[in-house]
Amino acid sequence: xxxxxxxxxxxxxxxxxxxxxxxxxxxxxxxxxxxxxxxxxxxxxxxxxxxxxxxxxxxxxxxxxxxxxxxxxxxxxxxxxxxxxxxxxxxxxxxxxxxxxxxxxxxxxxxxxxxxxxxxxxxxxxxxxxxxxxxxxxxxxxxxxxxxxxxxxxxxxxxxxxxxxxxxxxxxxxxxxxxxxxxxxxxxxxxxxxxxxxxxxxxxxxxxxxxxxxxxxxxxxxxxxxxxxxxxxxxxxxxxxxxxxxxxxxxxxxxxxxxxxxxxxxxxxxxxxxxxxxxxxxxxxxxxxxxxxxxxxxxxxxxxxxxxxxxxxxxxxxxxxxxxxxxxxxxxxxxxxxxxxxxxxxxxxxxxxxxxxxxxxxxxxxxxxxxxxxxxxxxxxxxxxxxxxxxxxxxxxxxxxxxxxxxxxxxxxxxxxxxxxxxxxxxxxxxxxxxxxxxxxxxxxxxxxxxxxxxxxxxxxxxxxxxxxxxxxxxxxxxxxxxxxxxxxxxxxxxxxxxxxxxxxxxxxxxxxxxxxxxxxxxxxxxxxxxxxxxxxxxx
Amino acid sequence: xxxxxxxxxxxxxxxxxxxxxxxxxxxxxxxxxxxxxxxxxxxxxxxxxxxxxxxxxxxxxxxxxxxxxxxxxxxxxxxxxxxxxxxxxxxxxxxxxxxxxxxxxxxxxxxxxxxxxxxxxxxxxxxxxxxxxxxxxxxxxxxxxxxxxxxxxxxxxxxxxxxxxxxxxxxxxxxxxxxxxxxxxxxxxxxxxxxxxxxxxxxxxxxxxxxxxxxxxxxxxxxxxxxxxxxxxxxxxxxxxxxxxxxxxxxxxxxxxxxxxxxxxxxxxxxxxxxxxxxxxxxxxxxxxxxxxxxxxxxxxxxxxxxxxxxxxxxxxxxxxxxxxxxxxxxxxxxxxxxxxxxxxxxxxxxxxxxxxxxxxxxxxxxxxxxxx
Numbered sequence: 001x002x003x004x005x006x007x008x009x010x011x012x013x014x015x016x017x018x019x020x021x022x023x024x025x026x027x028x029x030x031x032x033x034x035x036x037x038x039x040x041x042x043x044x045x046x047x048x049x050x051x052x053x054x055x056x057x058x059x060x061x062x063x064x065x066x067x068x069x070x071x072x073x074x075x076x077x078x079x080x081x082x083x084x085x086x087x088x089x090x091x092x093x094x095x096x097x098x099x100x101x102x103x104x105x106x107x108x109x110x111x112x113x114x115x116x117x118x119x120x121x122x123x124x125x126x127x128x129x130x131x132x133x134x135x136x137x138x139x140x141x142x143x144x145x146x147x148x149x150x151x152x153x154x155x156x157x158x159x160x161x162x163x164x165x166x167x168x169x170x171x172x173x174x175x176x177x178x179x180x181x182x183x184x185x186x187x188x189x190x191x192x193x194x195x196x197x198x199x200x201x202x203x204x205x206x207x208x209x210x211x212x213x214x215x216x217x218x219x220x221x222x223x224x225x226x227x228x229x230x231x232x233x234x235x236x237x238x239x240x241x242x243x244x245x246x247x248x249x250x251x252x253x254x255x256x257x258x259x260x261x262x263x264x265x266x267x268x269x270x271x272x273x274x275x276x277x278x279x280x281x282x283x284x285x286x287x288x289x290x291x292x293x294x295x296x297x298x299x300x301x302x303x304x305x306x307x308x309x310x311x312x313x314x315x316x317x318x319x320x321x322x323x324x325x326x327x328x329x330x331x332x333x334x335x336x337x338x339x340x341x342x343x344x345x346x347x348x349x350x351x352x353x354x355x356x357x358x359x360x361x362x363x364x365x366x367x368x369x370x371x372x373x374x375x376x377x378x379x380x381x382x383x384x385x386x387x388x389x390x391x392x393x394x395x396x397x398x399x400x401x402x403x404x405x406x407x408x409x410x411x412x413x414x415x416x417x418x419x420x421x422x423x424x425x426x427x428x429x430x431x432x433x434x435x436x437x438x439x440x441x442x443x444x445x446x447x448x449x450x451x452x453x454x455x456x457x458x459x460x461x462x463x464x465x466x467x468x469x470x471x472x473x474x475x476x477x478x479x480x481x482x483x484x485x486x487x488x489x490x491x492x493x494x495x496x497x498x499x500x501x502x503x504x505x506x507x508x509x510x511x512x513x514x515x516x517x518x519x520x521x522x523x524x525x526x527x528x529x530x531x532x533x534x535x536x537x538x539x540x
Numbered sequence: 541x542x543x544x545x546x547x548x549x550x551x552x553x554x555x556x557x558x559x560x561x562x563x564x565x566x567x568x569x570x571x572x573x574x575x576x577x578x579x580x581x582x583x584x585x586x587x588x589x590x591x592x593x594x595x596x597x598x599x600x601x602x603x604x605x606x607x608x609x610x611x612x613x614x615x616x617x618x619x620x621x622x623x624x625x626x627x628x629x630x631x632x633x634x635x636x637x638x639x640x641x642x643x644x645x646x647x648x649x650x651x652x653x654x655x656x657x658x659x660x661x662x663x664x665x666x667x668x669x670x671x672x673x674x675x676x677x678x679x680x681x682x683x684x685x686x687x688x689x690x691x692x693x694x695x696x697x698x699x700x701x702x703x704x705x706x707x708x709x710x711x712x713x714x715x716x717x718x719x720x721x722x723x724x725x726x727x728x729x730x731x732x733x734x735x736x737x738x739x740x741x742x743x744x745x746x747x748x749x750x751x752x753x754x755x756x757x758x759x760x761x762x763x764x765x766x767x768x769x770x771x772x773x774x775x776x777x778x779x780x781x782x783x784x785x786x787x788x789x790x791x792x793x794x795x796x797x798x799x800x801x802x803x804x805x806x807x808x809x810x811x812x813x814x815x816x817x818x819x820x821x822x823x824x825x826x827x828x829x830x831x832x833x834x835x836x837x838x839x840x841x842x843x844x845x846x847x848x849x850x851x852x853x854x855x856x857x858x859x860x861x862x863x864x865x866x867x868x869x870x871x872x873x874x875x876x877x878x879x880x881x882x883x884x885x886x887x888x889x890x891x892x893x894x895x896x897x898x899x900x901x902x903x904x905x906x907x908x909x910x911x912x913x
Contacts, residue, residue, distance in 0.1 A: 006691065212548060470704060510555070517559050522567065522707075527698040528661075528689035 001042040003190060003276045004229055004526060011039065012280050019284060025207040032181055032204060032284065039186035040149065047148040054110055055180045058158040061106035062165040062172040062179075068099050069168065103166045107159055114155045117145050122374030150189040152371065156315055158183050161197040163319050170197050178205055187280040191273050193291040193311035196318075200288065208285025213502075218282035220498045223516050224485075225275030230524030231478045233269035236261050239465035240435070247437050252448035253458025254465075259428055259445075262435050264479060267295065270309070289314075294486045299419035301388045301426050312368070321364050330356035350397055358393040362386035372434070377442050381433035388426055474523050567697035569669055570709025572599070572728045572895035573620040577670030578713065579722025579896070580616050581638065584864050588639045589855050590615035593631055594647025595623040596728075597779040600832040604725035605875035606839060607846040608868050612857030615641075615849075617726045620666040625651040625758050627667055629765055630680040634671060643853050644774045645810075648798060649781075649831075651759050652751075652791050661686060668693045712897045721867050723874045723904075728895040729835040730828040731882040737784035739823045742792055742814045748800070749793035759798060763805040775853065776802045777810040780841065782823050782830045810848065812841075819844045835882050877904045877911075 001008045015035040022028050040048055072095040076088065083091070124140035131138045161182070164170045173179040182201045188194075243250055243258045250258070274291040281288045291310050298304035305313050324330060337343045337352035362383070369382020392399070403410055429446075436442035467475075489497055501509055568574060576599060590613060592598045598619035607615055618635055628646065635644060664684050671677045673694065681693040692698035716722060751759065766774050778795050781788065792813055802809040812819060819841055821827075826837030833841060849855040860868060878894070881903055885891065894900050 212545075474702075510551075514555060514559070517555070518562065521559060521563055521697075521701060523702045525702075527701065528686060528692050 001039060003273055004226065004234075007042075011035075012283075016283055019208075020210045028207040029178065029181055029205045032185065033177055036181060036184040036186040036189070040184060040189065043149040046146075050113065050148040050151060051154055051184055052180075053113070054154060054158050055176070055183045057106055057109060058162055058183065059173070059176045059179045061102060062162055063174075065099050065102050065162070065166050066172040068095060068102065099166055103162055106162055110155050110159055114151055117147055117151065119370070119374045120145060126376075150191070153192045153194055154183050154189060156194045156312070160194070160315055160319060164197055170201075173201070181205075185281075187277040188288060191270065191277070192309075193274060193277070193289055194315050195288060195311065196314075200286070203286045206285070211285060214285055215283050216502075217496075217498050218279045220501075220513065221275050221279030221282060223279075223513070223520065225272040225277075225279060226520045226524065227478065227516060228268040228272030228275065228482060230272075230520055230526055232475055232482070233265050233272060234525035235467065235471055235475055236265035236268070238471075239462075239467050240265055242465045244435060244437060247441055248444075250461055251454055251457050252445075252450070252452035253455055254461040255445050256449050256453075257458065257462055259431050259435055262431055263296070263424075263428060264475070266431070266434075267292075268478075268482070294490050296424055296427075297420055297486065297490055298423050298427075299416060300392065300423055301385060302392065304423055304427055305385070305389075312371075316364050316367065320367060321360050324363055325356045325360040327356075330359065347397070351394060354393045354396075358390040361389045361393065365389065376439040377433040377436060380439055380442065381430055384430050384433065478519075478523075563697040563701065564695070565714065566707070566710045567701040567703075568710055568713055569665065569696065569700050569703075570712055571666075572726075572893075573666040574669055575712060575716055575722070575896050576617065576726030576728075577620065577667070578716060579726050580618055581670065581672060582716075582721045583614075583616060583639070584861065585638060586640045587614060587858070587860065587864055588616050588641050589613040589858055590643045590645060590849055591635050591639055591641040592617045592619060592645045592647065593623075593628065593635065594619045594779075595650045596621050596832060597649050597781070598647050599726055599728050600730075600828075600834075601779050601838055601841045602845060603727045603729075603838055603842045603875055605727065605868075605871040605878075606842045607849075608725075608858075609872035609875065610843055611846045611850050611855070613846075613849065613855045614858045614860070614868060615725075619647070619726070620663070622653070622663050623650045623667070624653050624660070624663060625762055626684065627664065627680070628762055630676055630683075631667065632766075632771070633676045637674070637676065642773060642855050643849055644771065645849075646774060646776050647779050648776050648795075648802070649778060651762070651798060652755065652794055660684075665693070665696070665699065669696045709897075715898045715901065716896065719901075721871075722896060723871055723901065724878060724896045725871055725875075726896075727838075727875070727878070728893060729838055729878075729882070730832075730891060730893050731835050731886045732828045732891040733825050733834055733836070734828055735824045740783045740789050742783055742789070743817055745792070745814050746796055747793050748797045749790050751794050751797055751801075755794075756801070759801060763802060763807070766807065767805050775808045775810060778813045780812045780816045780819060780821055780833065780837070782827045783813075784830055788830060812845075835879060839879065873908070874904055877907050881907055 001011060015031065018035075019028060019031045022031050037048070040051060072091070076083075076091065079088075121142045124142050127140050128138075161170070161179075165172045173182070178201070181204050182197060185200070185204060240258055240262055243254065247255075271292040278288045278290065289311055293307040293310065295304050295308035298307050334352050334355050337355060338349065340348070342348035343352045363386070365386025366379065366382040368385065369378045369380070372378045372381060408415055432445050433439070433442045436445050485497055488500075492500065501512060504512075590607075592602055592604075592615060594617075596619070599617045602615075602617060604615040604617065607613065616639075618631060623631075625648075628650070632644070635641070664680075668677065668680060668685070671680070677694075681690055685693050689699070750756075776799075778799070781792070783789050783792055795811070795813060799809040799811050816823070821833070821837055821840060826833055826840065828834040858868070878900075881900070882894065884907075885894075
């Protein structure tokens, strides 16, 4: 059931009706649970076994981890008088070790399933290639594997909960049905956002009363999501799919244009989908965290990743970056470097200081790359982004020195625009790996972008990508609308456009909303004859 | 509190209703098929003496307004581009639900189309887009429509939204509905005469070719339906075509076979294809392509067929209500202006397909004013 299908709209309408009319106030969350599993069943009954396994294992292991902690505290309390400090420390360490072991086990099993389903064939293929190079007659079989809907999202979300229980940041959920709802909540199952337990769970279980303002804001957010998804993303994807279907046939100009179009399509698709998810949740009285903060206004690649797919970034920061950067291995390496002759120089001291964070960043982005797909091009995507961040951290003093020497005011508007364009260019380079069918083709695209620019050939190719002038005019118009809304939102970050609109007279408010609705209905890509693109991030 | 919720509900419903109405009115497939069929449903109930069912041959070859002007009977082409035999049964139901014609003339070229024809769905929609909601529509959609897109047959804007024809041509349809009836009675035409290749003379040719099994099966099934329902007023026909290619000659021969099968079921079959000379048609001057007559052929054929309907089938001058008579008289006036306008365009070297659009009606009204001045 696609978020832009009529079935989904009817499904949400019915769920909203049942939820707010449900007589047992304290049990309202069960409506959401049933709806989430019905939604999941629509995707295919065979997928349910996977989400159930994750739910049950998460539930049991979280209780187990908690039980180890509780029991250890009881033991400590009992032996408070008899045990000396060393024994207490030893005991605490052994408990920590046990907890970590249990946590590792559940993480391994769940991430193992995800990795197997998503990456087995990629690794088998790569292994066979390597064996072939060395002339070894070994061939790992490839398997017909299917990827359960939203497996990355619910695995990340539930494993985040496990780590939070381990860290004693949250208490484990004792009701397995409630945890099942946290894992499967239908507005976020397709493409996130990846929520933290302490932020989302209590909202899911609270009985929410119907609130017209929330309903209105939710509907407006859904409409905005449809605007981006149906008018821009599903229109632009036609041209992008035409190019990717026969990538080698296009010249540098067309490929450059396609990458630019992809930047727009990806943002409209992903952020549009997230707006629909958040809008639906908001109607139920549930606030899900935003996943985007106008990423193309970012002034550095670091800033971009704080604005793009925010929840994945936050998850990785919490559960991968910090544990890595704060690990003994990294801290000791940093200390060691500081103690060397090089470490005593100004540059050396800086590098020793930022080494843990820069290497951790590279590793995190390698994971981000691999998370995006089982292909070497995604590994390159991760290395590109992580590498740029690593270099920018390591070379920061040099950049600052250049700025000072050139007497550039880093706070000026012009420099800000330059930073945005520079960052956008770096992002576009990353997108080449996304769009190109493989790593070799991606590298060829960079070459063609420089040596095969012909506007006349490009123009004739662009006009045959399945979109006509009318379509491009609609895309440009919609892009301007999104840009203006983004500028307004960027300038007034403390409030939302919906709140701003709410303060306007009814006639103006009504006109804006009605115009938005009509634009979606008239110019949206839906209905027969079209093949509406699935959400890009649905495949994750 | 209740008042507040009521007011909000009314506002939301008003928004939804307004959006729905705008989409329904503006996001349509705007073309001559839509105008013609919508026009049919606007005719006064049981006021038509003759209804002609078929494909493009019908509305390019026969002008109801001209026939009225000449013989005084009312008629209407229930015809759409590339109309195929599968849909005839549903279309007869539509006709009979609205009219009780003395003669229901069915042009049978649609029975000979290739069974593997492309874009069948688009052809079906030319019919369903104008059908009012009824059990017949439900049955038609269930039988022929795409399973996954069923809703779009009832709400065509789901299909046509945002298309250039929807955005550019909806005023034609609005104008038709504002007029309250079709001024040109669904006619469409071109003035151009195109003649390429060598015409195969089929005058008096009675040679036959077997129909493909599936085609014959469909034909017999349809004829059986007409027979079982005792449609005594049904007359079958094959309108004139110009045959220049072997493929079309074979189709002509199949037409002869089809004529025999039709007669087998006890129905009349008027074959105009092998007696074009009798009609007075000139292959060089009266066709704009091999399958379709131009407006000169249209005028000749309308008069010829009209005479047959009067002489052979006893179709008489209509007895119409005053209001309806005024409409038909006006239509007769418009059709003369239509032909005059064609002449004018032809002289200016402009040659396009003309049907009841806002632009054409504006030109015809201008011409009318000039004449009256």
